[in-house]
Structure formats: C-alpha cells, structure tokens
Amino acid sequence: MNDAPLDLSLDAAALTAWLVDFRSESGNEKPLADAIEEALRTLPHLTVDRHGNNVVARTNLGRSERVILAGHIDTVPIADNVPSRLDENGVLWGCGTTDMKSGVAVQLRIAATVTESNRDLTFVFYDNEEVAAHLNGLRHVAEAHPDWLEGDFAVLLEGTYAEVEGGCQGTLRVHLRTTGERAHSARSWMGSNAIHKTAPILAALAAYEPRRPVIDGLEFREGLNAVRIEGGVANNVIPDAAQVTVNFRYAPDRSEAEAIAHVREVFADCDIAEFVIDDHSGAAMPGLSHPAAATFMAAVGGIAKPKFGWTDVARFSALGVPAVNYGPGDPLFAHKRDEHVEVDKIHHTEERLRAWLTA
Amino acid sequence: MNDAPLDLSLDAAALTAWLVDFRSESGNEKPLADAIEEALRTLPHLTVDRHGNNVVARTNLGRSERVILAGHIDTVPIADNVPSRLDENGVLWGCGTTDMKSGVAVQLRIAATVTESNRDLTFVFYDNEEVAAHLNGLRHVAEAHPDWLEGDFAVLLEGTYAEVEGGCQGTLRVHLRTTGERAHSARSWMGSNAIHKTAPILAALAAYEPRRPVIDGLEFREGLNAVRIEGGVANNVIPDAAQVTVNFRYAPDRSEAEAIAHVREVFADCDIAEFVIDDHSGAAMPGLSHPAAATFMAAVGGIAKPKFGWTDVARFSALGVPAVNYGPGDPLFAHKRDEHVEVDKIHHTEERLRAWLTA
Numbered sequence: 001m002n003d004a005p006l007d008l009s010l011d012a013a014a015l016t017a018w019l020v021d022f023r024s025e026s027g028n029e030k031p032l033a034d035a036i037e038e039a040l041r042t043l044p045h046l047t048v049d050r051h052g053n054n055v056v057a058r059t060n061l062g063r064s065e066r067v068i069l070a071g072h073i074d075t076v077p078i079a080d081n082v083p084s085r086l087d088e089n090g091v092l093w094g095c096g097t098t099d100m101k102s103g104v105a106v107q108l109r110i111a112a113t114v115t116e117s118n119r120d121l122t123f124v125f126y127d128n129e130e131v132a133a134h135l136n137g138l139r140h141v142a143e144a145h146p147d148w149l150e151g152d153f154a155v156l157l158e159g160t161y162a163e164v165e166g167g168c169q170g171t172l173r174v175h176l177r178t179t180g181e182r183a184h185s186a187r188s189w190m191g192s193n194a195i196h197k198t199a200p201i202l203a204a205l206a207a208y209e210p211r212r213p214v215i216d217g218l219e220f221r222e223g224l225n226a227v228r229i230e231g232g233v234a235n236n237v238i239p240d241a242a243q244v245t246v247n248f249r250y251a252p253d254r255s256e257a258e259a260i261a262h263v264r265e266v267f268a269d270c271d272i273a274e275f276v277i278d279d280h281s282g283a284a285m286p287g288l289s290h291p292a293a294a295t296f297m298a299a300v301g302g303i304a305k306p307k308f309g310w311t312d313v314a315r316f317s318a319l320g321v322p323a324v325n326y327g328p329g330d331p332l333f334a335h336k337r338d339e340h341v342e343v344d345k346i347h348h349t350e351e352r353l354r355a356w357l358t359a
Numbered sequence: 360m361n362d363a364p365l366d367l368s369l370d371a372a373a374l375t376a377w378l379v380d381f382r383s384e385s386g387n388e389k390p391l392a393d394a395i396e397e398a399l400r401t402l403p404h405l406t407v408d409r410h411g412n413n414v415v416a417r418t419n420l421g422r423s424e425r426v427i428l429a430g431h432i433d434t435v436p437i438a439d440n441v442p443s444r445l446d447e448n449g450v451l452w453g454c455g456t457t458d459m460k461s462g463v464a465v466q467l468r469i470a471a472t473v474t475e476s477n478r479d480l481t482f483v484f485y486d487n488e489e490v491a492a493h494l495n496g497l498r499h500v501a502e503a504h505p506d507w508l509e510g511d512f513a514v515l516l517e518g519t520y521a522e523v524e525g526g527c528q529g530t531l532r533v534h535l536r537t538t539g540e541r542a543h544s545a546r547s548w549m550g551s552n553a554i555h556k557t558a559p560i561l562a563a564l565a566a567y568e569p570r571r572p573v574i575d576g577l578e579f580r581e582g583l584n585a586v587r588i589e590g591g592v593a594n595n596v597i598p599d600a601a602q603v604t605v606n607f608r609y610a611p612d613r614s615e616a617e618a619i620a621h622v623r624e625v626f627a628d629c630d631i632a633e634f635v636i637d638d639h640s641g642a643a644m645p646g647l648s649h650p651a652a653a654t655f656m657a658a659v660g661g662i663a664k665p666k667f668g669w670t671d672v673a674r675f676s677a678l679g680v681p682a683v684n685y686g687p688g689d690p691l692f693a694h695k696r697d698e699h700v701e702v703d704k705i706h707h708t709e710e711r712l713r714a715w716l717t718a
Contacts, residue, residue, distance in 0.1 A: 169545060171544075171545070171595075173594060184668065185530075185582065185584055185586055185606045185608060186528060186530070186582070186608050186667040186668040186669065187580075187582075187667050187668075188569075188582035188584050188608070189569075189580060189582065193564075193584055193585065195561070195564075195584075195585040195586075195587075195588050195603075196561060196564050196565040196584070196585060197565075198561060198588070199558065199561035199562045199564065199565040200565075202554065202555060202557060202558035202561055202562075203558045203561075203562055205552075205554075205555050205558065206555040206556075206558040206559075210547075210548075221546075221548060223544065223545070223546075223547035223548065225544055225547050225552055225554075225555070225597055226552060226554040226555060226590070226591075226598070227544055227554075227591055227592075227593070227594050227595070227596065227597070227598060228554075228590065228591030228594070228598070229554050229557070229588050229589065229590045229591060229601065230588065230589055230590075230591070231585070231587065231588045231589075232585075232586055232587030232588060232589075232604065233586075234586070235532060235586050235587070235604065235606065235637075235638070236530075236586070236606065237586065238584055238586070239585070239586065239587070242588065244554075245591065245594065247544045247594065247595065249544060249545050249547065278594075279594070308545045308546050309543065309545040309546075310545065
C-alpha cells in the first residue's frame with residue numbers, strides 16, 4: 001500500500017502512479033475514497049458529499065451549464081502488476097493504469113486546478129464498477145441522491161485512448177426455451193424433440209441482418225447472437241427441453257421496450273415455450289447534439305466514434321444527462337496483466353479537458 | 360441372499376422368484392453363475408462350459424439344426440425391490456422379474472426338462488449385459504469361444520411380453536462439431552458464431568423423414584435425432600465451438616458403413632468441422648425367413664414385431680446366427696422400481712418354446 005498522502009499538486013502521470021500503487025480492488029475502495037474525500041475537502045471552491053465509498057465534489061459558480069466528470073475508483077484484482085512501473089518510453093504499467101486510474105488522476109487534476117471553470121463542474125468518484133450491477137456506486141448515488149448527479153452533459157473518463165466515444169449500445173439477454181416430450185431414442189416417434197424445435201430460432205439468428213444506424217453522426221452496429229445453447233437428457237433419450245441464450249446489442253435509438261419487442265418479433269414464428277429476460281441494460285444516446293457536447297468536441301478535437309460496449313454513460317443517459325466516454329487509457333488492455341497507459345495520453349486528455357473548461 | 364440351492368425341478372415361476380431373491384447385480388454375478396453351472400452339471404444330456412461368469416450348456420444329439428436360447432443373469436441395481444413378492448393376481452414383483460430372470464428361469468426349465476429335443480440346443484447364460492458393451496459376457500464368449508455360439512437360429516429371452524420381436528435396429532451416435540471465432544458480443548462482427556453454424560444441422564434434423572422399411576415382413580422405423588446440444592463460452596462472448604450429438608437408429612437393411620455414409624450425406628451441406636463417431640452398434644436382421652424361424656413362429660403363434668431398440672440379438676446376427684427376442688417380461692417395466700412379471704406369461708413362454716422344440 002502507498003504510504004505517501006494524496007498530493008493533488010502532482011502532475012497527472014505521477015498522480016496515476018500514486019493511485020495505481022494505492023490498491024483499491026472492488027470491495028476494498030474505502031481507504032482510497034477516504035483519501036480522495038480528504039484531499040478534495042482542502043479545496044475551498046468545492047462542496048464535497050459522500051455516500052458510502054462514493055465521493056461527489058461540486059463547484060457552485062452559478063454558471064448556466066453544469067458538466068459532470070465521472071470515474072470509478074475500483075480495479076479488477078491485481079495480477080502481479082502493482083506497484084506501477086514507468087518505462088523508458090513513457091509508458092506507465094500496472095493494474096488500473098488504463099481502467100481507470102489515469103482517468104481518475106485527470107479528474108483530480110481538473111478538480112484541483114480549474115477553480116474558475118466556464119461551466120459549473122461536478123466530479124464523481126464511485127466504487128464497485130467492475131463487479132455486479134447491483135453493487136455499482138454510481139447506481140447507488142443515482143438512487144439515493146439524484147440531485148448530486150444533475151447536469152447538462154457528462155464525460156465518463158473510461159479509457160478510450162483519448163478519443164471521444166459517444167453514448168453506448170444496450171444489451172439484452174434472453175433465454176429462449178423450447179419444450180417437447182421425452183421418449184426412448186429407439187422409438188423417437190413416441191416423443192417430440194425440443195432440440196429440433198430450436199432449428200427455426202438458429203435459422204433466424206443465422207439469417208439476421210443487423211442494423212447500422214447513424215445517430216448523432218455516429219454509426220452504431222447492432223448484433224443478435226446466440227451466446228449459449230444447451231439441451232439433452234441422456235444419449236438415448238429424445239430431449240424434452242432446450243434453451244438458446246441470445247444476446248441483443250442494440251443502438252441507442254431503441255428503447256428497452258422496443259429492444260424486447262424487436263427480439264420477440266424476430267422469433268415470432270418459432271415454437272418458443274418460454275421467453276425469459278435474463279439481463280437488460282438500456283442504451284445511451286451519444287448526446288453529441290447537445291450544445292455543451294459541441295464545444296467539447298471542438299475542444300478535444302478528432303472525430304467521435306460510437307461506443308459499442310455497455311458503460312456507465314447509460315446511467316447518465318437514464319437520468320436525462322447526455323454523456324460520452326473520453327479517457328486516456330487503451331481499452332484493449334483493460335483487465336489484462338500487461339495493462340498500461342501512455343503518459344502522453346494522460347497529459348493530452350487533461351489538457352483537452354482543461355481547454356474546454358477554461359476557453 | 361437366497362440360501363436355498365438352485366432346484367431345477369421347481370416350476371418356472373417359482374424358479375423366477377428364486378433367481379430374483381438371489382441377487383446378481385452387474386459385476387456380482389459369480390455366485391449365481393456358480394449355482395447355474397453346478398445345477399446344469401447334474402444334467403447328463405448337457406455338456407457344460409464356462410468362461411468367466413458365463414455358462415454355456417449344449418446337447419449333442421446329432422440333430423440337423425442347432426438353436427440357441429440365451430439370456431443375461433445380471434440385473435440393474437436393486438431398488439428396494441428384493442426379495443420378490445407374488446401378489447394375489449398372479450403377478451411377481453421384484454428386481455429382474457422382467458429383465459430378465461423370468462427368461463432365465465424358462466431357459467433353465469427347458470434345459471432341465473427337454474432332454475430329447477427335435478433340434479440340438481445351446482443354452483447361454485452371460486454376465487454384464489446391463490453395463491458397458493466392453494464388459495458384456497456374450498461378447499467375451501463370442502471372442503474367446505466362437506464355436507460355443509455356433510447355431511442356426513437364436514432366441515434371446517429378453518422381455519417382449521411373450522411376443523416375437525425380430526432382429527433389432529442399429530444405433531449410431533455421432534458428434535457434429537462446428538467452429539467459429541471468439542469475439543466480444545458487443546463487437547460480434549469481429550467473430551464468427553459457431554452456434555449459428557448449427558442452424559443447417561438442426562434444420563436437416565427437423566426436416567428429416569425417417570424410413571419405415573419392411574424387412575422379413577416386419578416394418579421397422581428409423582429415427583435421426585439430436586440427443587444433446589452444447590455451445591457457449593460466456594454470456595458476452597461469441598462462441599467459437601458448438602456440438603450437436605446425433606443418434607441414428609436404423610433398420611437392419613443398412614450395414615454399419617451404410618449407416619455412417621447416410622448420416623454424412625444428410626449433413627453434407629452443413630459447415631461441420633468435425634464428424635466424430637462416439638458409439639456404434641450394428642443392426643440385426645429379423646432372421647424370420649430362416650426355416651428354423653418359420654417353425655418357431657408357427658409354434659409360438661402371434662405376429663412377429665420389429666425390435667426397435669438394440670439388443671444382444673445383434674451379436675448373434677454378427678456371428679451369422681439369425682436371432683429373435685422372445686421372453687415373458689414386459690419391457691416397459693424394465694429397470695423400474697415397480698418391475699414385475701405375470702406368472703401366466705412365464706408359463707406361456709415356457710410352454711410355447713417346449714412345443715416348438717418337441718413337436
């Protein structure tokens with residue numbers, strides 16, 4: 001564990017290293033939340049609130065717009081990759097470098113140094129992002145103190161390799177169950193084969209042509225896939241039950257209800273005994289048409305991309321706050337033993353956000 | 360365990376009860392094989408041989424034909440259904456009553472009492488029928504002493520409820536494996552879904568129209584069925600492997616090679632990465648066109664039916680001996696806790712066999 005105190009005067013890369021060395025695997029965020037709360041409370045321009053191990057700090061400058069910078073402070077389990085190590089090429093290695101302590105470092109640096117922002121600012125540091133949805137700290141804050149999360153636009157500093165990724169796709173998981181009647185396979189006409197009844201389900205999946213809708217200038221790509229299939233009783237028995245688990249990844253122009261209705265429609269002609277929704281997280285609009293997003297895009301530069309995976313921007317979207325993903329880490333190395341971040345990307349991200357908020 | 364000695368002067372129903380009370384679950388047949396061998400050795404008209412826990416007894420009357428009466432002496436595990444119980448309706452209850460100690464009792468009664476048969480007789484009592492094929496005693500005798508099983512016609516006294524069931528269908532089990540490429544399900548176009556590739560396999564199964572060929576006057580019924588399906592890596596991963604296990608039950612006008620070729624042909628247009636034969640037991644011709652069978656049918660009466668399930672008649676068929684199933688037990692109650700046999704069926708079967716062999 002890191003013995004040095006959290007020093008907000010450090011540069012963002014050094015701050016990232018300090019955060020990586022201060023272990024905070026999911027479920028063990030309290031010491032880091034304490035350190036962040038303590039450091040932020042020394043800043044006179046911020047009001048600091050806490051709920052569990054979630055810390056929210058806000059300016060109250062009376063600006064016409066409020067933007068939120070959010071990030072989770074937990075990491076996946078450490079894999080022999082702490083303490084951090086800065087190599088000769090300016091790459092910082094270690095657990096959380098990309099997911100997402102470099103983003104948290106940028107949040108902290110902006111919080112400490114942008115005291116007279118052109119917009120009111122809200123900084124959210126939350127726990128338990130890497131585990132189950134019901135433990136997610138951002139969810140807990142949204143439920144207990146929705147007013148803390150009020151704003152016009154949010155930036156989630158999850159790693160995007162310093163490119164803007166707008167919104168996120170929704171994800172719906174459904175079990176499609178077929179039923180039949182058992183019989184000895186030597187007298188198969190006495191039964192009814194539930195596995196054979198999955199044939200039209202799989203044919204519909206194989207023939208499915210996913211949409212690629214353009215929303216706010218971003219081309220999303222949907223997908224409808226079987227992720228599991230199971231059926232069978234014994235090697236000499238006609239099976240009376242089978243199940244196909246389908247995952248629908250959908251663009252943010254569909255509501256949750258529309259996504260369910262679409263999946264039902266795709267399989268409308270299949271002989272499905274049970275349609276069970278196993279998991280569902282709605283999509284988030286990119287929010288790039290919002291005025292705050294336009295100035296954000298102008299400040300950070302580059303061309304926004306769609307976010308295909310699901311992230312916590314969807315929670316902001318559900319609260320009515322358009323949100324994008326923008327952070328220094330490379331998402332391809334998240335959760336990996338060789339997780340790393342380029343110091344240049346940390347500085348670039350910090351500089352672009354500062355330019356946007358001080359222009 | 361039964362303490363009374365094996366008494367071949369008992370009536371066949373009493374002999375069945377004695378055999379049921381003399382436990383002989385698969386793997387523990389030695390005491391019963393000893394008792395049977397000892398009893399048969401007291402009969403001067405029989406030559407007795409033994410291989411492991413398999414006992415073979417033969418007449419040597421110089422007849423022009425030799426017929427074989429065969430049965431296994433093991434049972435499935437006892438399920439609180441020993442000792443046997445004879446109820447007031449003439450039904451004998453207990454483990455092995457139908458599968459197949461009633462058949463073995465009839466064999467023993469014929470062996471003891473038909474001393475001047477019109478055909479030479481071979482009695483085969485074998486072990487380990489209820490477990491794995493490689494343990495099967497009839498197989499061991501066929502491999503070690505094929506001469507002991509020479510004959511013109513065989514009757515396997517497996518329960519058929521005293522009706523003749525001719526031959527048996529073959530059974531072939533094949534794993535059909537598909538492959539793809541993993542990807543995160545949020546970016547499914549980066550991968551290739553192995554479960555979706557099973558769609559044409561299942562479509563072929565669902566559309567398959569099984570034959571019902573008539574062979575030796577018996578209508579067989581084939582069947583091609585998925586008995587298992589499995590695939591999936593995780594709920595958010597496009598799966599790179601899936602497997603459909605198919606069971607083909609086929610009529611005895613197909614050889615083993617033809618059965619395999621047929622299954623390959625059914626799925627010829629499917630994108631199958633591996634075709635793995637998991638299990639295969641060939642079919643047996645009914646043998647009803649053999650002269651010995653004609654007199655057998657005339658003696659036992661009724662109309663022969665096809666045997667859909669696989670039985671050891673196929674081993675006789677493979678040795679060039681036409682074979683039928685004919686025994687007193689009701690196959691629907693085999694392996695069940697409420698296994699039972701009607702005493703009338705035991706006596707009827709014995710009487711019909713005696714009539715055939717002494718006419």
